[in-house]
Amino acid sequence: MKIEEALAKLEDITSRLERGELALDEAIQLFEEGLALAAATKKQLDEARLRVDQVIEAAKGTLSVEPFDVS
Amino acid sequence: MNEERVYTVSELNRVARELLETELGDVWMKGEVGDVSRAPSGHLYFTLKDAEAEIGVVRFRGRSPVLVALEPGMVVLVFGRTTVYEPRGRYQFVASLVQPVGAGLLHAAFERLKERLREEGLFDASHKRPLPRFPLRIGVVTSPSGAAFHDITSVLARRWPLAHVLLFPASVQGETAPGELAAALDRAGRFLLDGALLDFVILGRGGGAAEDLAAFNDERVARAVYACPIPVVSAVGHDIDVSISDFVADVRAPTPSAAAELATPDCTEMANLIKRAAAHLAIAIDSRCRSAERAFHSALRRSIVREPRRLVETCAQRLDFYAGRLLGFPNAVLEPRIARFRHADDLLRLTDPRRPLHRGYSITYRVGETSPVRCAADVAPGDEIETVLAEGRIQSRVETRRTE
Numbered sequence: 080m081k082i083e084e085a086l087a088k089l090e091d092i093t094s095r096l097e098r099g100e101l102a103l104d105e106a107i108q109l110f111e112e113g114l115a116l117a118a119a120t121k122k123q124l125d126e127a128r129l130r131v132d133q134v135i136e137a138a139k140g141t142l143s144v145e146p147f148d149v150s
Numbered sequence: 151m152n153e154e155r156v157y158t159v160s161e162l163n164r165v166a167r168e169l170l171e172t173e174l175g176d177v178w179m180k181g182e183v184g185d186v187s188r189a190p191s192g193h194l195y196f197t198l199k200d201a202e203a204e205i206g207v208v209r210f211r212g213r214s215p216v217l218v219a220l221e222p223g224m225v226v227l228v229f230g231r232t233t234v235y236e237p238r239g240r241y242q243f244v245a246s247l248v249q250p251v252g253a254g255l256l257h258a259a260f261e262r263l264k265e266r267l268r269e270e271g272l273f274d275a276s277h278k279r280p281l282p283r284f285p286l287r288i289g290v291v292t293s294p295s296g297a298a299f300h301d302i303t304s305v306l307a308r309r310w311p312l313a314h315v316l317l318f319p320a321s322v323q324g325e326t327a328p329g330e331l332a333a334a335l336d337r338a339g340r341f342l343l344d345g346a347l348l349d350f351v352i353l354g355r356g357g358g359a360a361e362d363l364a365a366f367n368d369e370r371v372a373r374a375v376y377a378c379p380i381p382v383v384s385a386v387g388h389d390i391d392v393s394i395s396d397f398v399a400d401v402r403a404p405t406p407s408a409a410a411e412l413a414t415p416d417c418t419e420m421a422n423l424i425k426r427a428a429a430h431l432a433i434a435i436d437s438r439c440r441s442a443e444r445a446f447h448s449a450l451r452r453s454i455v456r457e458p459r460r461l462v463e464t465c466a467q468r469l470d471f472y473a474g475r476l477l478g479f480p481n482a483v484l485e486p487r488i489a490r491f492r493h494a495d496d497l498l499r500l501t502d503p504r505r506p507l508h509r510g511y512s513i514t515y516r517v518g519e520t521s522p523v524r525c526a527a528d529v530a531p532g533d534e535i536e537t538v539l540a541e542g543r544i545q546s547r548v549e550t551r552r553t554e
Contacts, residue, residue: 082312082420083284089427096434103442110435117428124417124424127311131303133294134316134341142337147294147317149303 085120089113160236167234170241174232179243180251181205183224185359196220198228198243199361206242222360223257226250260367264394267369272376278400279381281413282349287314288413289338289351289380291331294319297356298385298406305410310417316341316348321365322355328368335371339378347380350413353395354385354406366393375399385409507540514538517545526551 080088092113096106129149137143157165181198188194192211197204207228220226229247234240267273288306292298294317306313318341320334321327331353338351353375355363365371366386375382375398384399385406396402403409507513514523517534529535529548537544 081284081286086423086427089424089431093427093430093434096431096438099434099438099441101438103438106435106438110431113431114428117424117431121421121424124312124421127417129303129307129311130314132314132316134318134337136337142341144316147315149300149307 080116080119082120082123085116085123089116089120092116159239163234163236163239166241167236170232170234176229176231176246178227178229180225180227182257183220183222183226184361186220186222194220198226204361206240207245208242209245209248220248224250260394263367263369263372264397267372267394267398272372273397277376281381281383281401283415285310285313285349285414287316287343287346287348289316289318289341289348291318291320291334291338291351291353292355292406293322296322298322298354301356301405301407302352302410305407306414309411310414312417313414314343316343318351323358323362323365327365328370331365331368332370332374335374335378335382339380350381350383350400351378352383352385352403352406352409352413353399354383354403354409355387356406357388357391360391363387363391363393366395368394371395372398383409383413507538510540512537512539526553 092109095101096109096113101109131147131149132144133147134142134144179198181200181204184197184199184204186194186196194209194211196207196209198207199205207230209228227247227249228243228245230243230245232241232243235242271277290299290302292302299317303315306315316338318334318338320330322331335351335353338348341348353366353371355366363386366384372394375384375395381400382395382398383401383403384393384395385403385408386393386395387405389404401409401413403412514535514537515521516523516529517536523529523535529551531548531550533548535546535548537546
């Protein structure tokens with residue numbers, strides 16, 4: 080899931096829980112879903128490594144993507 | 151002079167100096183001021199240039215005062231002699247007079263182009279597009295060997311490593327630079343990564359002398375920025391440098407590093423945001439559990455629940471299960487809740503109506519009713535009653551009752 084979608088979903092879950100209209104079962108299920116989402120998103124952030132490529136014109140009109148060594 | 155003669159470096163520099171000073175003599179020269187520096191000694195060093203060439207100029211302290219403060223872009227007339235600074239073998243002009251001649255020609259050209267493009271609408275605020283909040287595909291148009299690209303990737307690696315950076319290489323100075331920059335920008339603007347356009351493109355270079363930044367004042371580059379289908383962040387030179395591409399771009403950044411900073415969120419802040427969201431979740435579920443608990447207790451008070459233990463046990467077991475699955479998550483959010491449920495469980499054990507039965511007490515109901523009989527007046531002779539014992543029940547009929 081894209082990070083912005085995950086954040087929006089997390090906000091949605093929180094506001095639904097805060098309204099307090101859900102049955103306990105549903106609330107706990109939603110809570111678990113929210114925590115799992117938070118953990119997964121945080122993991123995504125922790126494990127991200129910047130990817131750097133360069134795009135060069137291989138032949139007239141044809142572009143090719145090659146890894147770029149930043150070090 | 152003997153053809154076989156071998157000069158020393160010092161001799162050659164001296165001869166060159168004498169030749170220049172005597173052959174050329176004192177002359178007037180006109181040019182645009184480039185870089186200016188005033189040495190602690192009070193001597194003034196600056197470059198003079200025109201469209202094709204430049205020369206270093208020195209004006210020693212103690213001559214007649216320069217009438218205006220020299221600034222880059224200003225056109226001046228200087229009077230003096232051409233010479234060689236022998237220790238360095240450097241050819242230079244020693245000015246005895248410096249006079250301003252109106253605004254600089256290059257600067258005037260810059261202003262003219264700027265006005266023309268402004269009138270044409272290339273700088274209009276209505277054309278400027280916002281940057282996406284969470285960019286994942288970032289284009290960069292710059293030199294692969296320059297400091298700018300290194301700065302940009304360093305900032306992104308620390309701040310927003312979720313991004314995928316695509317470099318579109320181009321020379322950033324020299325005659326071919328404007329054409330290369332415009333072409334690279336065009337490629338970046340149309341480039342599809344997994345079928346989608348890039349989120350935005352950073353166009354820039356690191357700091358340099360004013361003439362090194364000239365490509366970013368080129369009309370071709372300005373038009374390529376304007377025509378670019380995706381937002382452009384212009385990041386040319388240092389904070390103080392202003393280029394035409396800055397005016398046309400959707401966002402202007404003072405430096406390439408700053409461009410990477412202002413165009414991306416900080417993943418440390420994001421992680422905090424997520425932690426806060428998880429804490430909110432915990433608070434919300436907490437209050438939901440409390441209200442369930444309250445409802446449970448009040449139900450408990452109202453009537454004898456037939457098999458309440460099982461309910462609590464199921465809840466406690468389920469919470470144990472969730473707690474097990476969520477172990478390792480930093481906030482031990484479930485702990486207090488589990489403790490409370492345990493407490494409720496203990497409470498139930500104590501109030502379990504079966505406990506006293508084992509000690510020989512019993513509970514009596516009128517047949518067909520759920521409230522226990524609490525006093526003799528609740529029954530009348532002839533009523534069918536049921537007595538619940540620790541094991542089994544007895545059904546009987548009331549013979550007499552004593553209400554005292």
